Amino acid sequence: xxxxxxxVRLPQKGSALVxxxxxxxxxxxxxxxxxxxxxxPNFMTIDNFRVQFIQVVPVLIVALGMALVIxxxxxxxxxxxxxxxxxAVIPLYIGYGPLPAAILAVLAGCLIGLANGTMIxxxxxxxxxxxxxxxxxxxxIALLVADEQLKSVIDPGFLALGRGTIAGVPYSVLLAxxxxxxxxxxxxxxxxxKQLVSIGGSRRAAELAGLPVKRVLITIYILAAALASIAxxxxxxxxxxxxxxxxxxxxxxxxxxxxxxxxxxxxxGQVKVLGTVAGALLLQLIAASLxxxxxxxxxxxxxxxxxxxxxxxxxxxxxVLK
Amino acid sequence: xxxxxxxxxxxxTTKQVTRERIAGNVQxxxxxxxxxxxxxxxxxxxxxxxTLSNFTNIATxxxxxxxxxxxxxFVIxxxxxxxxxxxxxxxxxxLAAYGSTWGIAGAVLLPLLVCGVVGILQGLLIAYGGMAPxxxxxxxxxxxxxxxxxxxxxxxxTPLIKDAAVTALGQGGILGLRWPVVIAVVxxxxxSVLLARGRGSQTVLAVGGSESAAVLMGLPVARVKFSVYxxxxxxxxxxxxxxxxxxxxxxxxxxxxxxxxxxxxxxxxxxxxxxGRxxxxxxxxxxxxxxxxxxxxxxxxxxTSSVQAVVSGIFLAVVVIxxxxxxxxxxx
Numbered sequence: 001x002x003x004x005x006x007x008v009r010l011p012q013k014g015s016a017l018v019x020x021x022x023x024x025x026x027x028x029x030x031x032x033x034x035x036x037x038x039x040x041p042n043f044m045t046i047d048n049f050r051v052q053f054i055q056v057v058p059v060l061i062v063a064l065g066m067a068l069v070i071x072x073x074x075x076x077x078x079x080x081x082x083x084x085x086x087x088a089v090i091p092l093y094i095g096y097g098p099l100p101a102a103i104l105a106v107l108a109g110c111l112i113g114l115a116n117g118t119m120i121x122x123x124x125x126x127x128x129x130x131x132x133x134x135x136x137x138x139x140x141i142a143l144l145v146a147d148e149q150l151k152s153v154i155d156p157g158f159l160a161l162g163r164g165t166i167a168g169v170p171y172s173v174l175l176a177x178x179x180x181x182x183x184x185x186x187x188x189x190x191x192x193x194k195q196l197v198s199i200g201g202s203r204r205a206a207e208l209a210g211l212p213v214k215r216v217l218i219t220i221y222i223l224a225a226a227l228a229s230i231a232x233x234x235x236x237x238x239x240x241x242x243x244x245x246x247x248x249x250x251x252x253x254x255x256x257x258x259x260x261x262x263x264x265x266x267x268x269g270q271v272k273v274l275g276t277v278a279g280a281l282l283l284q285l286i287a288a289s290l291x292x293x294x295x296x297x298x299x300x301x302x303x304x305x306x307x308x309x310x311x312x313x314x315x316x317x318x319x320v321l322k
Numbered sequence: 323x324x325x326x327x328x329x330x331x332x333x334x335t336t337k338q339v340t341r342e343r344i345a346g347n348v349q350x351x352x353x354x355x356x357x358x359x360x361x362x363x364x365x366x367x368x369x370x371x372x373t374l375s376n377f378t379n380i381a382t383x384x385x386x387x388x389x390x391x392x393x394x395x396f397v398i399x400x401x402x403x404x405x406x407x408x409x410x411x412x413x414x415x416x417l418a419a420y421g422s423t424w425g426i427a428g429a430v431l432l433p434l435l436v437c438g439v440v441g442i443l444q445g446l447l448i449a450y451g452g453m454a455p456x457x458x459x460x461x462x463x464x465x466x467x468x469x470x471x472x473x474x475x476x477x478x479x480t481p482l483i484k485d486a487a488v489t490a491l492g493q494g495g496i497l498g499l500r501w502p503v504v505i506a507v508v509x510x511x512x513x514s515v516l517l518a519r520g521r522g523s524q525t526v527l528a529v530g531g532s533e534s535a536a537v538l539m540g541l542p543v544a545r546v547k548f549s550v551y552x553x554x555x556x557x558x559x560x561x562x563x564x565x566x567x568x569x570x571x572x573x574x575x576x577x578x579x580x581x582x583x584x585x586x587x588x589x590x591x592x593x594x595x596x597x598g599r600x601x602x603x604x605x606x607x608x609x610x611x612x613x614x615x616x617x618x619x620x621x622x623x624x625x626t627s628s629v630q631a632v633v634s635g636i637f638l639a640v641v642v643i644x645x646x647x648x649x650x651x652x653x654x
Contacts, residue, residue: 123647133639136586137634140631266457296471300468304468309453
């Protein structure tokens, strides 16, 4: 140990490592598709891809918000609870029509985001404990709102969100694509996006530079909660039932994994929107490939763990470079 | 008043010193004070609360979490985090059940050995691989739970413990205290002695205070970071084995969310999540506090587990907010 930066060797420009860091997730998707083309019957069909895309939507939308939060060097463990709360609110207001119910569900979720943001930005609580407390309390609140019951939702307009299609593309997938576009524009084309990554790069420097750090942080946590609420609504529409006890369970882990595999470092300062989409797709494809080959769930969990470790191991040089 | 404008210059006033000392003590003993208050209030409010059998129950329920939280305290003191403890806890239980066919030695040594290896792997990746503790132990959480399910035919098997000596380890006891409670106390004492006098203890705190400063001072930072994850793995495995002995079976789904309770207990106990400051007495108070709150909510009877979740979550939030504000006062 001769240097302070630890013993990690910095990758050379143009080396294979840098290539893997940048394009590893896309390479993995390509390899997986190639494998399935040869070894999995009926994998390369439109129907199968439609199913895979529909299934990836909730994780993908939650991961978009998580990418923003991780970009500020934060973490949000409460996203699953937010999904549960928005799912719990839907049946209460569905009588007023699908759109008002959805808006109220998002607003309810945003309250949790506001609580997260306030604790983190104004009081200075660490993101992991602040969002942990709301992860525990949030699901409890969701269950109380729903009287601890599963409620079926039968409003046809609302269910269309889960089942309707335009030219064969499901509404939920279209909605996810729109959200991906919006988040990509937000990150890459707006002042807000620049402020976000500079806070992740160094909060102290951003404060000294006079950026509205607190306001940006609170907004980010509210955005993450809003996206998670939308995921909760989509999940409810797909199940045609509000299930606050299980909806979004452990989704924070999948979302964090998708973000990290996609090349956004946990140390903040960068947000890779396309990478996050690819990360979520990769997780979904891995799960699907293992299921189609009758690999037990236990082993697919182990595989997922190994993939996380590999992805992060490849990326560790980047955090040091920053 | 002019002094207050430039607090870092010149000698601190007596008032400032007193305020800092009070803030420090509240942070350190806050959990114990609240625990004391709750015990008094609970005793007056519920006649069924202050009974010997209820206190024995609280002690037994706390003991498993306490052992896990001791390991977690070591990890958090270095500024790290261990999310894998819940899964390792389940693994320890399963292995204890399988190992019990070789008697008590198998039931204790097999989990300790394997969970120690889990800790070693995570420690290597974090300390020598330069990977973030959060992500390594997150992979541990997923992977080890997968391993538990692989070992139990997708969770369909619940291996039973038939060896009487092993079940006695969980259910028997001495002087009215069950063995898990006795062992938890021993673990806390050993841990406290290590923290106070152990060779690596100063390094643990130094790493948490400022890792680069600790490296520059020539302290064995990597070795200490490695060791805390091994300690945490061993503690989680031991707690899981004892829990299996207590319930006479290794249950594959046990310990889900345990990492969150352990982190909450450590933080409530006054250990800073950023590392560098904290102690095991506080952690013990934090664990007892969580168990007593749960017990009191059960005493009310009509309240459901959702209320319990809301109360624990809000309680954790309030505690960390108070702590953050207090440690800011001390930085003056």
